[in-house]
Amino acid sequence: MTNRRRSNAPRGGSRTRQITPRTHWLLLSVLAVTLSMTLLLQGYTHHMFGITSDAVTGARGRDDTVPSQVTRGGPVIANAATTAHTAKVKARTIALTFDDGPDPVWTPRILDVLRRNHVHATFFIVGTQAVAHPELVRRIVAEGHQIGIHTFTHPDLARLAPWQRSLELRETQLAVAGAAGVTTALLRPPYSSRNDALDNADWAVLKQADPAGYVTVLATQDAEDWQRPGVERILAHATPHGHAGQIVLMHDAGGDRSQTVAALSTLVPRLKAQGFKFATVSDAVGMAAPVHPAGLADHLQGLALITALQGGDWIVWLLGLLxxxxxxxxxxxxxxxxxxxxxxxxxxxxxxxxxxxxxxxxxxxxxxxxxxxxxxxxxxxxxxxxxxxxxxxxxxxxxxxxxxxxxxxxxxxxxxxxxxxxxxxxxxxxxxxxxxxxxxxxxxxxxxxxxxxxxxxxxxxxxxxxxxxxxxxxxxxxxxxxxxxxxxxxxxxxxxxxxxxxxxxxxxxxxxxxxxxxxxxxxxxxxxxxxxxxxxxxxxxxxxxxxxxxxxxxxxxxxxxxxxxxxxxxxxxxxxxxxxxxxxxxxxxxxxxxxxxxxxxxxxxxxxxxxxxxxxxxxxxxxxxxxxxxxxxxxxxxxxxxxxxxxxxxxxxxxxxxxxxxxxxxxxxxxxxxxxxxxxxxxxxxxxxxxxxxxxxxxxxxxxxRYGSLQAPQGAKAPRNGxxxxxxxxxxxxxxEGLVQPPPYGGFQQPAPHETPHWY
CATH class of the missing domain: 3.90.550.10 (Spore Coat Polysaccharide Biosynthesis Protein SpsA; Chain A)
Structure with a gap:
């Protein structure tokens, strides 16, 4: 801290120029706005929505705008906004899909099971999870599995405004691009299930996603592992009846998935023994590869998003501690x-x-x-x-x-x-x-x-x-x-x-x-x-x-x-x-x-x-x-x-x-x-x-x-006339009168008066 000598400018009538730093208020404002925006982003991504049970969804509404060919068609839906068409899974083919990840505990265990059995699957990523664990997204891609997006914060898209839907999809895509350097055309809306469960609100979501290049992937076989009913029941729900190809819905995050890991370890060898083969969604329906290298702009924006959100998490933790x-x-x-x-x-x-x-x-x-x-x-x-x-x-x-x-x-x-x-x-x-x-x-x-x-x-x-x-x-x-x-x-x-x-x-x-x-x-x-x-x-x-x-x-x-x-x-x-x-x-x-x-x-x-x-x-x-x-x-x-x-x-x-x-x-x-x-x-x-x-x-x-609000107490001496x-x-x-002697030491030496007109 520096003590500067005061200026010698006279006071009488002249105005002393105030030299104070102004940039610090701008800096403080920028910091306050940055902190506010960081907390706003962090709050939206972590607390507005969140991964909940697939059973948490609203009542099904009318479905009169959903094309009949979609309702009766296959689980992969393309061109929803124009001439909608669907694709079915090839016979004796199983496309394992995992929602809500990646999770630092369960995703690696599921990947280990798939690797031991030489099976590739499709992982529908939640953006906030990708931001928190980008290394798992990279591992998924590196081991040959397919990536799809499952929105950024796992909301029910049918209940959001159109701009929020676009934001959810765009931010998830950026998170994947920043984490693994790829983009994907596969989309699975949260809380979706089969084609015949689509209503008008769901169809509006699919139609909005289509111009952005997304292909919607629903499921034909729900393992219902989100209920944690036990390994045997998960196996029963995930096993096909007959030889028709299936897209099986499972979860690698959202809670304790130990039953999912145990059931998967049994399911894959069992279905292989029954003559089924396993493939990614695109291979299972014969569509062109949906995953491509991300452009430089998307990759950099994705990295910035990941950095900002991870920084926000650290800031919130630090603020909580403070x-x-x-x-x-x-x-x-x-x-x-x-x-x-x-x-x-x-x-x-x-x-x-x-x-x-x-x-x-x-x-x-x-x-x-x-x-x-x-x-x-x-x-x-x-x-x-x-x-x-x-x-x-x-x-x-x-x-x-x-x-x-x-x-x-x-x-x-x-x-x-x-x-x-x-x-x-x-x-x-x-x-x-x-x-x-x-x-x-x-x-x-x-x-x-x-x-x-x-x-x-x-x-x-x-x-x-x-x-x-x-x-x-x-x-x-x-x-x-x-x-x-x-x-x-x-x-x-x-x-x-x-x-x-x-x-x-x-x-x-x-x-x-x-x-x-x-x-x-x-x-x-x-x-x-x-x-x-x-x-x-x-x-x-x-x-x-x-x-x-x-x-x-x-x-x-x-x-x-x-x-x-x-x-x-x-x-x-x-x-x-x-x-x-x-x-x-x-x-x-x-x-x-x-x-x-x-x-x-x-x-x-x-x-x-x-x-x-x-x-x-x-x-x-x-x-x-x-x-x-x-x-x-x-x-x-x-x-x-x-x-x-x-x-x-x-x-x-x-x-x-x-x-x-x-x-x-x-x-x-x-x-x-x-x-x-x-x-x-x-x-x-x-x-x-x-x-x-x-x-x-x-x-x-x-x-x-001074305001002159002070008054002398009673008893103060009045002036004497004359x-x-x-x-x-x-x-x-x-x-x-010699009653009291003055102090024995000498007088106090008065310092030279300052010329500085400062008074406090």
Whole structure:
């Protein structure tokens, strides 16, 4: 993953050109269409029809259009569409025919019996079987037997539309051409029997096949081996009465054909002894050779068809395996997350861990980086002033063009305002760190409102000297509409449950920019907030973990933030988050082989992020396509049942997470709807981010639109009349009177401001 330096183009009024890869969407579309077509073809060929008993056919209809010479004629029918004529089998001649193959078990055994007895037969091939076992088709041809086609998927042709009939015959012919390099003019429709069983629908099939050059081969003697009645009964049904020639119908596939093999071993020598000879269908009726070498085009198309269908089989197998794996991992994740959340709650209740230390009462510096935050900055500042913990508030205006700094100063509140040229959020945070007076620092976005006890709650974990940072509990304030509800659910169920797990596993990867607390000296050891990634909060948290600090989660430190109110805004926000997270993961990949806290981050946190925030979302489009495949071609009841089971699991997680956060469960009614819009948006974000990261393209500046929906809580300090400048903060007043001494170390060196107009 490549981190490119950002462009130095100025922001003021000019538009930053977005350089993002476009070809990947075309590639993704091609892959999705290819996968869909492959599954469609695979589903049609394997699940729409299939080899079933010859008894499975509809009731016989009228036969007034079937010519009488066909009804009373021989089993081989030619020129059905014009001047139909038939051919009978020569006397004392037996044409053994086998339907439904080739089968990898029974076809080789039948071929062995025929070879031992020096007999040739005719095999009517099912196209899907030829695709699955082309080597058996080649063996049939190589050993001198004749090939006929038995359709591609073994449907009742009389029940299909004309275009489907043509497709069935053409695809079977291509399968034979690709497998053995030959074409054949012999056709036996599935579920056909004798001439006198033909009805008008059957005759329409024969008439349609005639212009394509097919000669239809029916049967005169049905061994009825498909019923598996026993070897003796098969022999009785297959043995001719008298000396008339016969076309004997048997099967080399479609189930257990051990009785067929045993009966054939006896039938051939017995009929030979009675003076019968065995021949292929064409030799038995004296017709010209129906099998010819395939043309180059047909052979190549046949090979392509075989390759595509075999590839489809492999893809379906692989997708099935991935589905089971993903399902198992997802269920395991749910169980682990719920267990961790319960354990986290029990530890809190028992006063174990960091919460067992003495109360933290020392003052806190609150840094508010702001760029064009005029819509919500007043509410944010007033909420901080209403804190029941001593705070020093520093607003760093990073070159705003909407009067953010002027607005804060006009409020005449005890807030320090620092103005600087636009340099990006990391530079603004570093400016605040340089000006901060206290070792405990809280960072809050300009679109976020704190509750009165948020600051006090978020700094309590610092009673444990091992804690270097604390993540607060960010809550969505604008929950109206489906999009607002979905983000509210995601914050409570997704983010907060994960943070409890990360806390227990000691591998917290992110302290959110909306509400996070840090030890200033820990940040100073790192050189401040880095601008190497777009997710500076994730980068900073991972760096702290690798530097030996523990990062914990304080669910009671709640902060209210605005979430994107449109799909476009949500896309931009999550795109930046995901891309920045990928950058941070790549930057800190060395943690995978480190020991101590860094190793926990690498082998627990990074692996978790890779699995559940990168790999599984990448599989999501495939899962959706495969789910549609299952609804159409597999058991829809089973697919719907699995979907409902997943929804039930997610609902259980949601109910527990909402209970932990003290939230009403009402919004969870919209949880199933997330699967149809929100989920797709999230996995498309991951795909876009991954392509951007791999290609090394620069992600342009993106800033979420503010809606002004935040309000300061009751108790916020009102402006004092008569003041022309902000009052000194708590820290400055305390130092002036000598009540509190400033930190013993020197001031933080502010890095040179960037010229890049990026803000996140």
């Amino acid at each position: 589905m089971y794996a993903a399902g198992a991992v997802s269920v395991l994740r749910a169980l682990v997350v719920l267990f961790a959340a319960r354990r986290h709650r029990r530890l809190r209740r028992r006063g174990l861990g960091w919460s067992s230390g003495p109360p933290v009462t020392e003052p806190v510096s609150v840094i508010v980086p702001a760029y064009n935050e005029s819509a919500g900055i007043e509410a944010a500042v007033r909420s901080l002033l209403a804190s029941n913990h001593p705070v020093e508030i520093i607003v760093v205006d990073d070159g705003s063009t909407d009067g953010t700094a002027d607005l804060v100063e006009s409020l005449h509140l005890p807030v320090r305002v620092i103005r600087q040229q636009n340099a990006g959020k990391p530079a603004a945070l570093n400016s605040g760190l340089a000006a901060a007076s206290w070792d405990l620092v809280v960072m809050v976005d300009g679109d976020t409102v704190f509750e009165p006890d948020t600051v006090r709650m978020i700094v309590q974990p610092f009673a444990d000297p091992r804690v270097g940072a604390v993540s607060g509990n960010a809550k969505v304030v604008n929950r109206g509409g489906l999009l607002g509800r979905w983000q509210h659910i995601e914050y409570v169920v997704g983010f907060n449950l994960d943070r409890r797990l990360f806390d227990i596993a000691q591998c917290m990867p992110t302290v959110p920019g909306a509400v996070g607390a840090f030890r200033r000296r820990a940040l100073m050891d790192l050189g401040g907030v880095s601008d190497a990634t777009l997710a500076e909060d994730t980068d900073l948290t991972m760096a702290l973990c690798r530097n030996g600090w523990r990062v914990v989660y304080e669910e009671g430190a709640r902060a209210w933030t605005e979430a994107p109110a449109s799909l476009n805004a949500l896309w931009r926000q999550r795109y930046r988050w995901c891309y920045g997270t990928l950058q941070a993961m790549w930057k800190h990949r060395g943690a995978l082989v480190q020991r101590g806290p860094a190793g926990k981050l690498g082998r627990r946190g990074l692996v978790y992020l890779l699995l559940f925030q990168v790999l599984l979302p990448l599989l999501a489009p495939v899962v959706d396509i495969f789910a549609l495949y299952g609804l159409v071609f597999l058991d829809p009841v089973r697919i719907i049942g699995l979907w409902l089971a997943i929804q039930l699991l997610q609902l259980m997680m949601g109910l527990y997470a909402f209970r932990l956060d003290g939230e009403r469960a009402g919004p969870l009614w919209s949880l199933p709807l997330q699967q149809f819009v929100y989920r797709q948006l999230m996995y498309l974000v991951v795909i876009q981010s991954l392509f951007t990261a791999v290609s090394g393209s620069r992600l342009r500046w993106q800033r979420m639109e 003041h022309t400048s902000p009052e000194p903060g708590f820290a400055q007043a305390a130092q002036h």
